[in-house]
Amino acid sequence: MSLALVFPGQGSQRPGLGAPWRADPGWSLVERASDLLHRDFEQLLLDADAEQLRSTSPAQLSTFLTSLLVWQAFMVLPSQEVAVLAGHSLGELTALVAGGILSCDDGLALVSARGDAMQTAAELAPGAMAAVLGLDDDAVERICAGLEDAWPASYNAPAHVVVSGTVAGLAAAGSALRAAGARRVLSLPVGGAFHTPLMAPARDGLEIALREVSYAPPAVPVLSGVDVRLHAADVPGVLSRQLTAPVRWRQVVEALPAYGVDTVVEFGPGGVLAGLVRRTLPNMRVVSLATPQDVARFGG
Amino acid sequence: MERSEVLQVVRDKAVEMLEVDAEAVQEDKSFVDDLDVDSLSLVEYTMELEDAFGIELSEEELADLKTIGAFVDLIQTKVPT
Numbered sequence: 266m267s268l269a270l271v272f273p274g275q276g277s278q279r280p281g282l283g284a285p286w287r288a289d290p291g292w293s294l295v296e297r298a299s300d301l302l303h304r305d306f307e308q309l310l311l312d313a314d315a316e317q318l319r320s321t322s323p324a325q326l327s328t329f330l331t332s333l334l335v336w337q338a339f340m341v342l343p344s345q346e347v348a349v350l351a352g353h354s355l356g357e358l359t360a361l362v363a364g365g366i367l368s369c370d371d372g373l374a375l376v377s378a379r380g381d382a383m384q385t386a387a388e389l390a391p392g393a394m395a396a397v398l399g400l401d402d403d404a405v406e407r408i409c410a411g412l413e414d415a416w417p418a419s420y421n422a423p424a425h426v427v428v429s430g431t432v433a434g435l436a437a438a439g440s441a442l443r444a445a446g447a448r449r450v451l452s453l454p455v456g457g458a459f460h461t462p463l464m465a466p467a468r469d470g471l472e473i474a475l476r477e478v479s480y481a482p483p484a485v486p487v488l489s490g491v492d493v494r495l496h497a498a499d500v501p502g503v504l505s506r507q508l509t510a511p512v513r514w515r516q517v518v519e520a521l522p523a524y525g526v527d528t529v530v531e532f533g534p535g536g537v538l539a540g541l542v543r544r545t546l547p548n549m550r551v552v553s554l555a556t557p558q559d560v561a562r563f564g565g
Numbered sequence: 566m567e568r569s570e571v572l573q574v575v576r577d578k579a580v581e582m583l584e585v586d587a588e589a590v591q592e593d594k595s596f597v598d599d600l601d602v603d604s605l606s607l608v609e610y611t612m613e614l615e616d617a618f619g620i621e622l623s624e625e626e627l628a629d630l631k632t633i634g635a636f637v638d639l640i641q642t643k644v645p646t
Contacts, residue, residue, distance in 0.1 A: 279601070396605055398612060425609075448615075449608050449624070536584050540606055543582075553584060 266550075267348045269526040270339075270363060270485075271542070272332045274354030274512075275324045275455065277535030282318075282331050283310025285556040291337040295330055298373050306330060321387065321456045322380035325355045329376045332359045332533035333369065335554050339532065342564040349495075349524045351488040351517050353538055354419070354460070355379070357507065363532075365484030366500060375474050375504070382470030383457060383508070389466055392458025394418060394429040395439060399448030402426055408441045418460035419512040422544040427512075429458045464508040471508060475501035486524075490517050514538075518545040530554060530563070566644045572637050574617055582610050592634030618644050 286292055299306045309317070309327050318324055336359075339345075352360035355376065362372035397405055402417070405426045409415045414434025419427035428438050435458075439450045458464065480500045487496040490512045491503050518541065521529065528550040531538045536553035543551050554560050576590040585600050596602040602610075611622055620643040630636050 276603075276605075396608075398608060448612055451605060451608050453605070535603065537603070537606070539584070540582065540609070544609070 266528050267346050267525045269521050269524070269529045270336070270347055270350045270360070271529055271531050271538050272336075272350075272352035272356035272359035272363065273328060273531065273533045273535060273538050274352065274356045275321070275328055275459075276453065277533055277537050278318045278324050278327045278331070279534055280314055280318060281311060282327060282534045283307075283334065285558075286331070286334045287311065289334065289338065289557055291334050294333060294337065294369070297370075298326075298330060301370060301373060302377055319454055319456070321384040322377070324455075325376055325380040325383075326373075328355060328533060329359050329373070332356065333362065333372075335532040335556075335560060336363050338557055338560040339530075339554065339563070342560070347485050348526050349486050349488050349521065351490065351521075353490065353514050354507070354512050356533075356538075357487075357490055358504070359532075360487045361496065361500065363485070364487040364496070366480055366482075366487060366496060367478060368481075371478035375471075375478060378474030379467075379471050379504075379508075382467035383459060383464060385470065386464050386467035386508075387457025387459075390458065390463040391432060392430055392461070392463050393432050393435045394427055394453045394455050394459065395435055396421070396449075396451045396453060397426050397428055397442050397447050398451070399424050400426070400442060400446060404445055405442065408445055409438060412437050412441065414458075414463075416458075416461040417511050418458075420515040421512075422515050422518075422541045425515075425541070425544065427453065429461045429463075431458060431463070460507075460509065460511050462509050467508050468505055472501070472505055475504060488517050488520060488524075490514055493517055493520055514541060515545050518542050521549070522546070528552065566641065568637065568641055571618075571641050571644065575614065575633065575637055575640070578610060578613055578617065582606070582613060590633060592632060592637065594633050595631060596633065596636075614640065620644060 350360040350364045361367045415430035415438035418429030491507045493516045531553045539551045539553040
């Protein structure tokens, strides 16, 4: 087996997402994160309700930590052949930690700064996001180009594009997309117009944090959803651009076979990426790991 | 189409697309409340069923559904006999 390890972004979190890991030796990661950032991550992963987990920063930190809990357990398994790593939006930072480019502590610091910066930008320019199903990329791009404040924000799978924009821009986009034949336009429970020019104000805050961390050469290559290339010299530049650029997840998935990947393994709750990979590459073997039992079964 | 045949397709597609066990897909259960399926996955799943049965399900019709049994009933009313 030659594996791609993939890490989800915001939207996969749910109440009690850390509970399966409470008794795992790897739980010390959560205690350490709480100490580093002076926040109660045990509460967030075990007791936070859906409302608390919807806010940008808690949503991102809880997803990041839970993915790393699963990944740590996976790394204890007899060695696996890992060809490449990738992550969806926030998950790209998780992938950079798993790939050895960022230390766990630096990754945590960046996720925290990124979440805060995005939340602040979203307060300056309130926005929303919606999944558009049943229209080609081209049609979605054409319609958004003709509108003031709506942009394609994530290419998730064939005929599945997320659009992002101001509340008014998204309402206009919704009508136009339905008129053009979209089968569904589904609002996503996120707090801002992520991956659009409206996130430009978040760059300053993130860039300060990007300058304060170190970047090691990758132990395993990490494919970026910003430009569908391997992370190399300019990791901070790519992460800064990521705030305002669409996530090219579908293109990342389509690139995996060229890296020799025959199995995609998702780390974290929800199984959202596993579904997107199945929709994009129907013949790819796909596994979703969320609990210690899942990991043990995979190690077989 | 027999109701049991509709239920079979609903169950098979749920196992395939939603990562749930076949035994968990019971008529008195809810995809969202009992099987923990997120709304986006559920929408993709209903689109797949529209294709499988050659029908259309409106968002209004779907919004009112509480249980998998009610979902099967709705599909059955749409499928040409």
